[in-house]
């Protein structure tokens with residue numbers, strides 16, 4: 001039996017910063033949403049008891065710099081596992097793009113290895129390890145639609161967001177999350193997303209209300225550092241409701257209509273931009289993706 005896990009990308013429908021914390025992190029209030037776009041991790045026995053990673057895409061760190069490897073080591077040492085594992089990663093989510101690809105790989109490694117090493121499914125342990133790995137990792141463990149508070153690591157599930165087609169486009173360079181947060185000026189920010197209104201719109205399956213409330217306060221910092229991201233957002237705003245993903249540089253646009261979304265992808269690609277068509281993902285395949 002081959003054990004595999006999908007690691008879904010995420011977007012933030014709203015991202016608000018409430019202040020700077022004594023530990024240097026920023027206090028967040030954000031609505032996370034999973035996307036169908038995903039990486040896949042396959043878990044294979046390791047003949048010598050080591051923990052190793054292979055990937056179909058060059059340029060991905062395969063050592064301890066990779067969050068999936070760090071997740072495996074942390075989980076293994078927590079439970080005293082001696083068996084090892086070889087993880088094969090099929091990479092589809094662009095890297096350092098604001099889509100939580102690395103965080104989601106780490107979360108999928110935790111979920112998959114609980115099954116592969118036949119460990120007890122202790123939610124609190126997994127959440128605590130996930131929070132140590134990164135602020136987005138606890139959300140990626142559960143997926144779906146949720147509110148994130150604290151550093152983003154305190155996750156409360158919401159009812160599923162109504163379905164949207166999602167166009168992603170990326171200006172083709174990586175952005176450092178730490179650099180964007182550093183450039184962000186808490187005191188200068190007067191704009192706060194209507195997070196409560198967005199949550200109401202999700203509960204009421206009000207697609208127009210959701211599209212009208214997309215907001216991310218980190219846009220000001222990323223746009224200042226990388227004006228190309230601001231241009232990309234303007235280009236996409238002409239077609240659907242658009243917003244920067246996380247700390248950037250990917251921008252997403254929401255559509256009710258698949259043809260309209262497809263046309264935007266085609267025209268972005270014709271202009272030479274990287275663009276993907278995906279959709280919102282409610283989190284249904286959690287834990288049942290075991291291939292025989």
Ligand code: C5P
Nearest residue numbers: 024025026028134135151152177178181
């Ligand atoms: O938690 P994670 O490792 O993903 O965060 C990457 C960087 O982003 C942190 O080192 C920090 O500089 C910044 N960050 C922040 N406040 C948050 C989340 C991340 O300042 N809530």
